[in-house]
Amino acid sequence: MESYMQMLTDCAKKAAVEAAKMGTADKNRGLLAVADELTAQQDMILEENAKDLEEAKEKGIKQSLIDRLALSEKRIADMAEGLRQIAALDDPVGEVLYMKTRPNGLRIGKKRVPLGVVGIIYESRPNVTADAFGLCFKTGNAAILRGGSDAIHSNQAIVRAIKSGLRKGKLCQDVVLLVEDTSREVAGEMMKMHGGIDVLIPRGGAGLIANVVENSTVPVIETGTGNCHVYVDASADVCMAADIVENAKTQRLGVCNACESLVVHSEIAPEALPQIVERLKAHDVEIRGDERARAISEEIIPASEEDWGTEYLDAIISVKIVDSIDEAIAHINRYNTGHSESIITKDYNNALKFQDEIDAAAVYVNASTRFTDGFEFGFGAEIGISTQKLHARGPMGLEALTTTKYVIFGNGQIRK
Secondary structure: OOOHHHHHHHHHHHHHHHHHHHHHHHHHHEEEEEEHHHHHOOOHHHHHHHHHHHHHOOOOOHHHHHHHHHOOHHHHHHHHHHHHHHHHOOOOOOEEEEEEEEEOOOEEEEEEHHHHHHEEEEEOOHHHHHHHHHHHHHHEEEEEEEEEEHHHHHHHHHHHHHHHHHHHOOOOOOHHOOOOOOOOOHHHHHHHHHHHHHHEEEEEOHHHEEEEHHHHOOEEOEEOOOOOEEEEEEHHHHHHHHHHHHHHHOOOOOOOEEEEEEEEOOOHHHHHHHHHHHHHHHOOOOEEEEEHHHOHHHHHHHHOOHHHHHOOOOOOOEEEEOOOHHHHHHHHHHHHOEEEEEEEEHHHHHHHHHHHHHOEEEEEEEEOOHOOOOOOOOOOOOOOEEOOOOOEEEEEEOOOHHHEEEEEEOOOOOOO
8 A cells, every 4th residue: 555655756756758749838827827916825825824824823833933923914925926937937947058069969968857857845935835836837846845734734725725726727736735634754755755756855954954955865965954043354344244144034034044143343333333233233233242342342341162054043143253255254164054144344356365265155245144045036936045066056047957968969880
């Protein structure tokens, strides 16, 4: 007797065959139909999301995580707009990357093709459900989605709306399948579906990602946590630095591209740090710093060694004072998670040095780390932000959900 996950993967594999055959026009038509359906069914989605929010509050989940779980009319509208943007993007499937003629007359080329069945294990944020569907659908893949138990009602409602849109468009509804059994046992089985799932993408906290990476027999694209830094260089515009740190830390607390660590050059710290502290304290952010930072502001409490490497996802930030850009780079590279780092500076050479030497997927000059996002990068949405270095790195849009195959044309050649 087939297990629950085997039944889902069998269904997804059949759907992936159909998805791979779809032309761009059909895929775009489906995306627009689903976008309209999400908006049309927003009352149902919000009603189901309210159930998840109530259960989260009863469990005492912290506010920053409840924010990740919460939907609103605007967030649903953003989900629908993300699908419309994906529809407007070029379809990478079938793109011929090159075609070369060998001396023996063989024409050898490489073109983009779908991955097949994409499994996604994620936490809290129900908007991932729509984003993941849209990107997988546009690239001719079938998606098996396993959200967290805390968002099960929201995810069921969103998938219901997606399938309704596909049905109205007379398109295969099984291209998106939700794992409705949120038990650890089923999640563990999903990680072992080698041959049924072609690639597995975890999205969530450090514990979830580590669990998938360590236990999966399915190839994994690792989307990492975000211990993101903002470095205020000696030549920084102090007002700009305060604006950027305030935005990067407080615009949304529970996201992977929020600033968790602040590094400040000692020359500018006496002027810049009090202004930054004032901005952060207005948002009730707890600031943990080294002795030199605490000597500048009595609002700063002692930091531990553990603070330098912590992704808080909360109203907490660490502060480190350094004496040079080299010290700043060394500190950031030691404690970062390879996600997003930013320098605030007027020094062009320091800006280039920072971008060259920082090891991260996204490196900014004079801008907030909050822009590391598929929507902001013009991808329509993202499947995740990869912090690994193989296949994909940074916000993963459509191209990251394709692989390639070689296509060879001959006229009777045989190998001697």
